[in-house]
Amino acid sequence: MTSRRRVAVTGIGAVTPLGVGMEESWKRLVSGTSGAGPLTRFDASGFDVKIACECAGFDPLDFMERNDARRSDRFTQFAVASALMAVEKAGWSGLPYSPEKVGVVVGSGIGGIATLEEQHRVLLERGPRKMSPFCVPLLMLNGAAGAIAMRLGATGPNHAVASACATGAHAIGEAMQAIRSGQADAVIAGGSEAAITPLALGAFSTMGALSARNDDPERASRPFDAGRDGFVMGEGAAVLVLEGWEAAEQRGAEILAELAGYGSGADAFHLTQPDPEGKGAAAAMRAALSDAGLEPSEVGYVNAHGTSTPYNDRVESGAIREVFGDPPPVSSTKSATGHLLGAAGAFEAAVCVHALRTSTLPPTINYETPDPDCPLDYVPNAARESSVDAALSNSFGFGGHNACLVARKAS
Amino acid sequence: MEQTIGETQVLETMKESLKIFDVSPQDVRTDATFEALGLDSLDLVELSVKIEDAYDIELGGDDLEGIETVGDAVRIVLEKVAARA
Numbered sequence: 154m155t156s157r158r159r160v161a162v163t164g165i166g167a168v169t170p171l172g173v174g175m176e177e178s179w180k181r182l183v184s185g186t187s188g189a190g191p192l193t194r195f196d197a198s199g200f201d202v203k204i205a206c207e208c209a210g211f212d213p214l215d216f217m218e219r220n221d222a223r224r225s226d227r228f229t230q231f232a233v234a235s236a237l238m239a240v241e242k243a244g245w246s247g248l249p250y251s252p253e254k255v256g257v258v259v260g261s262g263i264g265g266i267a268t269l270e271e272q273h274r275v276l277l278e279r280g281p282r283k284m285s286p287f288c289v290p291l292l293m294l295n296g297a298a299g300a301i302a303m304r305l306g307a308t309g310p311n312h313a314v315a316s317a318c319a320t321g322a323h324a325i326g327e328a329m330q331a332i333r334s335g336q337a338d339a340v341i342a343g344g345s346e347a348a349i350t351p352l353a354l355g356a357f358s359t360m361g362a363l364s365a366r367n368d369d370p371e372r373a374s375r376p377f378d379a380g381r382d383g384f385v386m387g388e389g390a391a392v393l394v395l396e397g398w399e400a401a402e403q404r405g406a407e408i409l410a411e412l413a414g415y416g417s418g419a420d421a422f423h424l425t426q427p428d429p430e431g432k433g434a435a436a437a438m439r440a441a442l443s444d445a446g447l448e449p450s451e452v453g454y455v456n457a458h459g460t461s462t463p464y465n466d467r468v469e470s471g472a473i474r475e476v477f478g479d480p481p482p483v484s485s486t487k488s489a490t491g492h493l494l495g496a497a498g499a500f501e502a503a504v505c506v507h508a509l510r511t512s513t514l515p516p517t518i519n520y521e522t523p524d525p526d527c528p529l530d531y532v533p534n535a536a537r538e539s540s541v542d543a544a545l546s547n548s549f550g551f552g553g554h555n556a557c558l559v560a561r562k563a564s
Numbered sequence: 565m566e567q568t569i570g571e572t573q574v575l576e577t578m579k580e581s582l583k584i585f586d587v588s589p590q591d592v593r594t595d596a597t598f599e600a601l602g603l604d605s606l607d608l609v610e611l612s613v614k615i616e617d618a619y620d621i622e623l624g625g626d627d628l629e630g631i632e633t634v635g636d637a638v639r640i641v642l643e644k645v646a647a648r649a
Contacts, residue, residue: 219586220602282622286609 164243206491226265322498387491414445420553431472453541459485
């Protein structure tokens, strides 16, 4: 291994269907709670799918002035709230490094889609002159990254990334690269999504990606289970504070975990279906492990992409078996949170950090009927105490984007 | 100078519209600049759309350019309303 800079995680913030705050979300996660329920963000009576995992109880005014809230799409509000909670956890009062060395990489799958839909309606019903002058800043996918930089005064490298359901993982991976290269000393990294809107729901529904278990929302997201029928749409954000290891130690930070590996690749196969042989997924996992300098046998937990779609869960299980031979426990936290889309990869990396710190593996809930195509140990239904030194998190996005991260116990 | 009923009414509408910008009504005086009230150029555009809707008038870019104070805005609105009549 070269003298490449190590990357430390020093703070985590999140807004999820399990709660406002990472601690709250983790607590509910390991207690086997579901964040799913009837869809309430808009009137879904005309839709085939009437369920979602919503961030009820999130009030942007707890994190920003009314004027800022007005100038932010919901996805930006989630991201800013998460970033503020993360830096507080990291013990930052102001910036611990020069502003130009503090960067932000926060992505989203689709950005300000609620704003886009609302403003499109204004355009059609009342004409272009009645559109909000804030339409562009609210809907742009980089809005969250820009807003976070403004709140923190961080003038370092700053952009959004987008790779659909792999966005959050890619954001963290790219942030790692910025720190490793010395381009930044710290990066606020993560993903955010607020796409529980008529257009997005209709779009995912019409492609057959969503579970239609409307009569039993809390049991609809059932990754790896034989009765799975699609994912449940979620919303939320997760943001991690990443710092150069030595710099974090020097300022006396409490290091939560190390981000040791990042693997990124493409299926180059189909716009929405994974390569049935899982070659791209396996390659990304291997790349992340190799980047971390770890053998598969050294990984004690895998947080799967595990969307609860028939295809993904089968292909991913096969790919995990291919890479590991004898895989460690694998769980999908999407069973509890639903699919957070652009935020998923970031939240799931945060889950790995917590699993390492607390020696607790979160469960795959709603696991009732094993599927012969999914033969692994999915930590069914109840969290499990297990001291692990390294965890792997998988994120596979529509478009064939594969991003895997390896977290190691802080030492 | 005594305010005409037209001015008073428009000022009241202005106070109401400015609430969403977190401006308290007592700060809304004719000599107050929008800048001092915390509005930037984008906010002004948004405000103008609300005023347009309230009085069924059109405020173009040229109209907005000269507006610095609440009084300026009230004057423009009264002009436009009179022109429409």
